[in-house]
Amino acid sequence: MKPILEVVNIEKYYGGKTSVTKALNDISFTVHEGEFIGVMGPSGSGKTTLLNMIATIDEVSAGHIHLDNQDLTEIHPKKMAQFRRENLGFVFQDFNLLDTLTVGENIALALTINQYKDTEIDERVQQMAKRLGISELVDKYPYEISGGQKQRTACARALVTSPKLILADEPTGALDSKSSQILLETLSDLNRQLNATILMVTHDPYAASYCSRILFIKDGKLFTEMIRGEQPRKVFFSRILDTIALLGGEITNVH
Structure with a gap:
């Protein structure tokens, strides 16, 4: 597997001359193509800040982020x-x-903005809606469907452009709980079947499993990492709970 995301010694500071808060402190890691990575930590640990850096929503104070060998800090x-x-x-x-x-138009939005041909847009939307089990919903509006169906629509929209990273x-x-399980199984299937690379921030140990x-x-630093390998998900879930206890963080949505 080739590296798709490389985070190199990134730091993030907030504040001015008299008061500076270090939200991220010298974090480095690599994500390979086709990995399904979870990011966990207590509230205020810096995980959302990290996601925002990778998403280019916020700028790094120091360090570099490379996506498929392109330096995001230089765009x-x-x-x-x-x-x-x-x-x-x-x-x-x-x-x-x-x-x-409509659901179909929401899925197609990025394709439309990127000026794909109408025939390709229709084909991609239909394929992705079918893969996520929402083909019968493409002509409905978001207020007419359930929360779980909305999230599957959001997944279809995220995947329809074949992005390098989700x-x-x-x-x-x-x-x-039921909708969460369906969504997580869907993401897991997309990861395996389409080799989709996913980075997910979550408080939920069940989701992380x-x-x-x-x-x-x-506290803004990479505390540890955990690899599932060939372990059953239930065993991995137990290990996650043990690590969260060491972190002193909160546990939410335990199924």
Whole structure:
């Protein structure tokens, strides 16, 4: 597997001359193509800040982030939106679907902005909707479907452009237990079947147990990492709980 994401000694500071807060402190790691990575840590540990750095939503104070050998810290601000559309897929806790567009139009949005041909847009939307089990919903509006269906629509939108990296921010946070399980199994299937590379920030140890590797962040530093390997998910889940206890962090949504 080739490296797709390389985070090199990144740091993030907030504040001014009199008061400086270090949100991230010399964090380095590599994500290989086809990995399903989880990022965990207590509230305030820096995991969301880390996600925002990788998403190019926020700038690093020091260090470098390389996505497929391109240095994100050197991209011109005017080209940043295009870079995100062409290289990154996003799955958010609150779905971020547009209520004025149908499910199909929401999935197609990035393709439309990137000026794909209509025939290719239709083909890609149909293929992705079928893969995620929402083909019968493409003509409905977001307010007409369930939370789980909205999140699968968000996944379809994130994947339809075949991005190099999918960033998921607490994707199960607004879902009930059954919908969460369906979404996690869907992400896991997409990871295996499409070789999709996924980086997921989560508080939920159950969600994290679907990952192939977990990075634990504490006080802005990389505390440890855990590799699942061939372990059954239930065994991996227990190990995650033990590590969270060591971190002194909160545990939420335990199924």
